[in-house]
Amino acid sequence: MSAAASPVLDIVDVTATHGRGSGARRTLAPTSLRVDRGESVAVVGASGAGKSTLADIVLGLRPPADGHVSVRGETWCTDRTAPSRRERHIVQGVPQDPSAAFVPRWTLRTSIVHAVRALTDHTDVDERIDAAATLAELDPALLDRRLSEVSGGQAQRAAIARALAVGPAVVVADEPTSALDPETAVQVSTALLGLARTTGIALLLVTHDPALAARCDRTVTITAPHAA
Numbered sequence: 001m002s003a004a005a006s007p008v009l010d011i012v013d014v015t016a017t018h019g020r021g022s023g024a025r026r027t028l029a030p031t032s033l034r035v036d037r038g039e040s041v042a043v044v045g046a047s048g049a050g051k052s053t054l055a056d057i058v059l060g061l062r063p064p065a066d067g068h069v070s071v072r073g074e075t076w077c078t079d080r081t082a083p084s085r086r087e088r089h090i091v092q093g094v095p096q097d098p099s100a101a102f103v104p105r106w107t108l109r110t111s112i113v114h115a116v117r118a119l120t121d122h123t124d125v126d127e128r129i130d131a132a133a134t135l136a137e138l139d140p141a142l143l144d145r146r147l148s149e150v151s152g153g154q155a156q157r158a159a160i161a162r163a164l165a166v167g168p169a170v171v172v173a174d175e176p177t178s179a180l181d182p183e184t185a186v187q188v189s190t191a192l193l194g195l196a197r198t199t200g201i202a203l204l205l206v207t208h209d210p211a212l213a214a215r216c217d218r219t220v221t222i223t224a225p226h227a228a
């Protein structure tokens, strides 16, 4: 069977609505896309097109209004079903602001340990975290620092390591380098794109940066519903 016949991530006719009742408004036009094993797909589009909304749906943070998302051939979410706690490790996010991924008073490692324990039954937690840090091109020793004690680029690599440590099939990165200086942004995005290829993770990357989108395997442009 070819890779194209069995995508890791399959988004089928997904739409979104914000608001309720007479205030309800379509905020994501029907969107379908597939991401294969080891593939990176950039999601681009004008501000307000619904890119972050799509990312939130794939992360299981909000339900689609219609359509469904499958991961590895299994239903991940629909307008009626959310991912269960047991499934949550399968799709992980890398946020725009890495501080969203860490508890400031804890070391980075402690935050990651909590995430791995909350989402998996793994017993080799420290080994997994060290391996994930290495994949994210971060010296594992830096994980013994707090968020305030590392640079923005190191914090974002730690956020990537946090996502990897739980063993996802899909990583959703929403503007993962927009808070970084240009040189660090290139280094972090190189690590992210490289690990998709080496680990086989399907990477969905929301970006405004045409240069970053061009480095992904494919680009999908979404358009706001009212402009469709």
Ligand SMILES: Nc1ncnc2c1ncn2[C@@H]1O[C@H](COP(=O)(O)OP(=O)(O)OP(=O)(O)O)[C@@H](O)[C@H]1O
Pocket (backbone or CB within 6 Å): 018, 019, 027, 045, 046, 047, 048, 049, 050, 051, 052, 053, 054
């Ligand atoms: N909590 C909310 N309540 C109401 N409308 C919302 C909410 N969050 C987002 N929207 C609307 O949904 C639409 C899509 O927003 P979204 O953040 O997904 O766009 P985006 O493409 O990621 O934009 P940007 O590139 O500016 O980040 C926008 O019209 C936005 O105003």
